[in-house]
Amino acid sequence: MTDFAATKAMFHLPDNVTYLDGNSLGPLPKATAARLARTVTDEWGEMLITGWNRAGWMNLPRRLGDRIGCLIGAEPGTVVLGDTLSIKVYQALASALEMNPDRKIILSDTGNFPSDLYMAEGLCKTLGPDYALRTVAPEDVADALSNDVAVLMLTEVDYGTGRKHNMKALTDAAHDKGILCVWDLAHSAGALPVDVAGCNADFAVGCTYKYLNSGPGGPAFIYVAPRHADVARPALSGWLGHEAPFAFERHYRPGVGIDRMRVGTPPILQMAALDAAMDIWDGVDMNALRARSIALCEQFIEGVEARCPALTLASPRDPQNRGSQVSFRFTEGYAAMQALIARGVIGDFRAPDIMRFGFTPLYIDETDVGHAIDAIADVMKNDLWDTPEYKKRAAVT
Numbered sequence: 001m002t003d004f005a006a007t008k009a010m011f012h013l014p015d016n017v018t019y020l021d022g023n024s025l026g027p028l029p030k031a032t033a034a035r036l037a038r039t040v041t042d043e044w045g046e047m048l049i050t051g052w053n054r055a056g057w058m059n060l061p062r063r064l065g066d067r068i069g070c071l072i073g074a075e076p077g078t079v080v081l082g083d084t085l086s087i088k089v090y091q092a093l094a095s096a097l098e099m100n101p102d103r104k105i106i107l108s109d110t111g112n113f114p115s116d117l118y119m120a121e122g123l124c125k126t127l128g129p130d131y132a133l134r135t136v137a138p139e140d141v142a143d144a145l146s147n148d149v150a151v152l153m154l155t156e157v158d159y160g161t162g163r164k165h166n167m168k169a170l171t172d173a174a175h176d177k178g179i180l181c182v183w184d185l186a187h188s189a190g191a192l193p194v195d196v197a198g199c200n201a202d203f204a205v206g207c208t209y210k211y212l213n214s215g216p217g218g219p220a221f222i223y224v225a226p227r228h229a230d231v232a233r234p235a236l237s238g239w240l241g242h243e244a245p246f247a248f249e250r251h252y253r254p255g256v257g258i259d260r261m262r263v264g265t266p267p268i269l270q271m272a273a274l275d276a277a278m279d280i281w282d283g284v285d286m287n288a289l290r291a292r293s294i295a296l297c298e299q300f301i302e303g304v305e306a307r308c309p310a311l312t313l314a315s316p317r318d319p320q321n322r323g324s325q326v327s328f329r330f331t332e333g334y335a336a337m338q339a340l341i342a343r344g345v346i347g348d349f350r351a352p353d354i355m356r357f358g359f360t361p362l363y364i365d366e367t368d369v370g371h372a373i374d375a376i377a378d379v380m381k382n383d384l385w386d387t388p389e390y391k392k393r394a395a396v397t
């Protein structure tokens, strides 16, 4: 049994705030500040350059990879941390495309996160006019798995609506057609049980600052299936992915296995923050987390639909087809979200009209969901969003 009251006590949550945006930026674990202070003063401060060896900095991307691997069903030694998710998407796509050289098409869905699609387009442009990104509606992906597709690139859980693809079924169907699969787990890792090995995923990537609480700008991760790890050629051939970085050889030789997906110097302070955040998962059962996430989402949907007829559910109604977030459509959704934030209920807005709420059982409980429903009902019933102040768009929505 996972003790979710105990995990909630491990987070710093500001007074009078109900935080439903952990799907975008996880909150601060209480242990992080002291851990960072230790890394700064005891390691960087006292050890200086020797910290790379003595404090184990050089191995941190691999050690953290194994910790995240436990949450996503990855074999030990198949996940490494570094860079940002956009970069890891590019790396995975470039390697996968090269492993399927007779085909030139990347297939994705129109709901995918823009950066994933932009990176794919940029890569195609670099590779030449034969390469192209093809997008279809999320529900049409299975039918679009044709023999000219080299790589299927999907985000398991849609960032806007929370719609969840069937990772196992789509991977199997893609493999039947000779297509390699790159899965983006940005809204899956730490949100629901994932089994990359059981699904036979070829590559998987994800970020750590959302459900894994590593802090703003925390490093991304990449998984390469063991059957590909020594075959996949790294497109970003940085020195730390070299087999012997400190031999300083004139020519690049890819490292053994997942090490070749490393690029340059890892951000040790961010990784220390991630390491502190990962301690929270030690006592968490992912099936218990999923059951609780579904219960909180169901409570939220029922409450909001009963009291806010102006809001339309944008997420799948069946919890099996949904991640750990709930989205509602409302034309003035941006202003309504600002009104909610002013009242201490923090979600976010995704253009054109989506109000997005993340449910993270590590630190959100039924009482929080009740507060959120009350606040939304108040904002909607009394048109509290309808002021010029709430309609002015900030840089980050």
Ligand SMILES: *Cc1c(COP(=O)(O)O)cnc(C)c1O
Binding pocket: 084, 085, 086, 087, 112, 113, 115, 116, 155, 159, 184, 186, 187, 207, 220
């Ligand atoms: C959050 C998110 C990103 C963000 O990429 P960064 O490089 O970390 O800014 C990319 N893809 C998906 C699917 C996301 O949800």
